Amino acid sequence: MMKLNIFFSFLTVALVCGCSQSTYQQKSMKNVGFPSFSAEAHRGGRGLMPENTIIAMQNAMTMDHITTLEMDTHITKDNQVVVTHDDYLSPGFMLTPEGKEIPKSDAKKYAIYQMDYDLLKTFDIGTKVNTGFPQQKKVKTFIPLLSDLIDAVQADINTKGKKQLFYNIETKCDVAGDNVVNPTPEIFVKLLMDVIESKKITPFVVIQSFDKRTIQIINQKYPGVKTSFLVSNKKTYEENIADLGYKPFILSPNYSMVNAELVKKAHADGVKVVPWTANTTEEINRLKSLKVDGIISDYPNLL
Template sequence: MPNRQTAPLPDFDLEGHRGARGLMPENTVPAMLLALELGVTTLEMDAHISQDGQVLLSHDPYINPAHELLPEGAELKKSDAGKYVLYQMPYSQIRTFDVGSKFYKKFPEQQRMKASKPLLSEVIDTVQAYIREHAVPQVFYNIETKSTPEGDGKYHPAPEAFVDKLMAVIDTKQIRPYVIIQSFDVRTLQVLHQKYPDVKTSLLVENLKGLKRNLTELGFTPTIYSPYYKVVTPALVEAAHAQGIKVIPWTVNRLKEMRRLKSLGVDGLISDYPNLYPSL
């Protein structure tokens, strides 16, 4: 039986975006391990589903030519963008692509190494082993369902099937109390609220509709409201807190902005550079 006891979120949640994207290849095991070493309280990551129903980590729904390579190490042509769709490949094929050796100009500090898109189960096993070995506090897993209405059946399964596959891994690994499921797609959060009401949810937001309208569209009160950091205002934080909702903005990569947001009363931060957190 899955463990359904709730675990309280940290007083101030320091999240490593895609592990530690500014320092390691994103959504890889090395990125998660570095984030742990840097003392994050939550590992943020993105989930997709392969053709054979495996839950894996990836932000993009396909192999991205900007920072990923073909199995033999060759560059993908720009014309190949969108060609290698994860949902249309078995995981055994996906794993052969190199997602860490190519220089990524957006993140010049990122360490280059041969790496693959890991299974979520592999990440959980590695993280939990690290926690036991190093006797560090249990971290949370903030997992984004990468889905859109337009992508159903092309880039991912429909919301209920997506959520069920994700939760099956989470419950097999018995980490449900330490999981947050986040999404821009309200449909997956609505499925979670209906079928797995004890699971923490986070509504990702990049629009200017405002808290009231976004929550109306969601249809329930999430654990966390996670807006793009530039839209955070004192009034937003106050309004969310009045409803018992935590505010954790994304993706904050400058120390000055981190300090400004913390002074506004946000409940945590998501950053590509968790190495900056000790300076807060």
């Protein structure tokens, strides 16, 4: 009987501690203040550095006004969460492990979802000139694991006494790509959130997507996590929110969609507006005059 009482005592303590920790985490997440203006380095600032790389994020961190690191995620064949945008390795700005061009005829040969990470990381994403971004510094580098990128960013924050930045993380997936170039949304979300939670950065994360399924799952299963709905269409504000089925923390429209009416309606709903991807001083100033809540740009130095 004594052993049984001891067992139940331990069980009670464990449950109380578990509930306390969960409550603490929820309170901590609510107490974290999102930037009053989210200045976001798109893909780490691909106008200046190789996109979606650790060195790009570290370069953006040297700019005191930058509050948020924006990035894309895919899943590899061996279920690793990697930071990269395209479904396939791009012949436009990547080289083989031997430093050779990827023939355009092989453009669909290297699907991220069909490659183990050990192979993927041997390709060079930083040496070949990206003609769309002539200012981009050329440095031999690779597609990183999300976990390694977070470790590098947090190490910079801790060792150099920098401010804590937010992570705006996109899930790159869609219905047509399910089980072809991306896992199903349930699997994608589970793998992504496992990394985020293991690194204890959840309060500083926004999950964004054009694929409403992933952020709908986040909203349902991880209600304390901020979500952002990416849109590029001719729908009204009301139509996009109705399509999503709930009011996200952020609506992130193509910058050309943003006008005073959209911002007014979003703010009336308590929804922030963070447009993408504004790359000129003129467009950035126009958006700021409309009182948007942040801007995503390839040129974080202009924000």
